[in-house]
Amino acid sequence: MDGNKDDASRCLRIAEDAIVSGDKERALKFINMAKRLNPSLSVDELVAACDNLDSVSRNSSVSEKLKTMDGDDDKLETGKMKYTEENVDLVRNIIRNNDYYAILGLEKNCSVDEIRKAYRKLSLKVHPDKNKAPGSEEAFKKVSKAFTCLSDGNSRRQFDQVGIVDEFDHVQRRNRRPRRRYNTRNDFFDDEFDPEEIFRTVFGQQREVFRASHAYRTRQPRNQFREEEINVAGPSCLTIIQILPFFLLLLLAYLPFSEPDYSLHKNQSYQIPKTTQNTEISFYVRSASAFDEKFPLGSSARANLEGNVIKEYKHFLFQSCRIELQKRRWNKKIPTPHCIELQDRGFVDRHIPI
Numbered sequence: 045m046d047g048n049k050d051d052a053s054r055c056l057r058i059a060e061d062a063i064v065s066g067d068k069e070r071a072l073k074f075i076n077m078a079k080r081l082n083p084s085l086s087v088d089e090l091v092a093a094c095d096n097l098d099s100v101s102r103n104s105s106v107s108e109k110l111k112t113m114d115g116d117d118d119k120l121e122t123g124k125m126k127y128t129e130e131n132v133d134l135v136r137n138i139i140r141n142n143d144y145y146a147i148l149g150l151e152k153n154c155s156v157d158e159i160r161k162a163y164r165k166l167s168l169k170v171h172p173d174k175n176k177a178p179g180s181e182e183a184f185k186k187v188s189k190a191f192t193c194l195s196d197g198n199s200r201r202q203f204d205q206v207g208i209v210d211e212f213d214h215v216q217r218r219n220r221r222p223r224r225r226y227n228t229r230n231d232f233f234d235d236e237f238d239p240e241e242i243f244r245t246v247f248g249q250q251r252e253v254f255r256a257s258h259a260y261r262t263r264q265p266r267n268q269f270r271e272e273e274i275n276v277a278g279p280s281c282l283t284i285i286q287i288l289p290f291f292l293l294l295l296l297a298y299l300p301f302s303e304p305d306y307s308l309h310k311n312q313s314y315q316i317p318k319t320t321q322n323t324e325i326s327f328y329v330r331s332a333s334a335f336d337e338k339f340p341l342g343s344s345a346r347a348n349l350e351g352n353v354i355k356e357y358k359h360f361l362f363q364s365c366r367i368e369l370q371k372r373r374w375n376k377k378i379p380t381p382h383c384i385e386l387q388d389r390g391f392v393d394r395h396i397p398i
Contacts, residue, residue, distance in 0.1 A: 051078075051081050052077075052085055055074040055075070055078035056074070056087070056090070059072075059075045068094050071090070077206070127177040131176070132178075135178070135180050147166075147186065148187070148191070149162055150162055150194075152204065159191060159194050170187055171184055305329065305339070306318070306329050306349065308328075311328075313330055314329060314330055316328060318335070320353055321350065323389065325357045362391075364382035365383040368381075369396075
């Protein structure tokens with residue numbers, strides 16, 4: 045309801061402008077439109093102002109076209125024109141008609157399938173490649189507008205509220221003016237409206253209905269640019285980024301890596317016990333013969349390895365002692381063997397409070 049009130053207010057403003065310009069017929073039309081959209085409006089003053097004006101016809105262009113058709117009827121008898129009187133009558137009736145339902149020959153309760161069938165039948169009769177009567181292009185465009193309007197649920201409901209083509213077109217233009225540059229599927233009031241595109245969509249792109257090609261193109265707005273699809277050869281950056289982790293995993297799986305020479309704890313791979321010469325810290329190796337061959341006693345390599353064993357074992361004792369001290373805060377009876385071993389081996393300079 046609020047939308048109808050806004051449209052009614054706009055219609056009144058247009059009527060006022062028409063009164064100022066002296067166009068009585070246009071002013072009365074929009075006064076009646078505003079009254080239908082909002083019956084509570086008071087339009088008596090505007091109607092009184094219209095009584096003092098001389099009516100100026102707004103459909104002069106259509107009248108001139110119809111007069112031209114009437115004048116061309118005499119040419120039918122000469123046999124030089126490639127259209128019949130039936131073609132002329134059909135085009136004339138479509139242009140004169142002001143109701144989309146009547147143009148397609150349908151009732152208001154018709155279905156979408158019936159609308160499509162009626163359009164297919166009528167568009168073939170008035171297509172300019174088949175119907176050479178004067179005004180066939182205008183009639184074909186009007187038939188396409190009727191199909192586009194009635195085949196869409198939203199535009200059909202709006203048309204049912206107004207009921208007249210001219211009033212419906214005006215309301216649509218007023219509502220769509222701020223978004224004119226955006227060309228949508230249902231926006232058939234923009235400069236980009238193409239009846240041939242609708243015709244090809246209904247009948248199929250691959251089907252040649254007529255041999256001759258006939259296209260209608262309206263002038264494209266200056267500030268509107270057509271979007272073109274850019275095909276980039278090769279994979280995109282996003283695809284490469286998504287595949288990169290899988291390549292890294294495959295690379296890591298096949299990269300060679302060396303296993304440690306020893307382990308402080310006995311496990312399935314390290315089961316041969318060894319001890320350092322001075323501190324007698326136990327560690328485990330994979331093979332005794334291979335280890336002694338690689339790290340013979342008295343060599344610098346053996347000394348460096350035992351130094352790493354002592355350093356790693358010392359770190360292990362510190363971590364274990366810290367955990368034991370944290371547990372003793374809650375229970376003084378918990379033993380601290382690793383803290384005691386730290387002190388006994390001289391790995392700490394001060395006494396650890398146990």
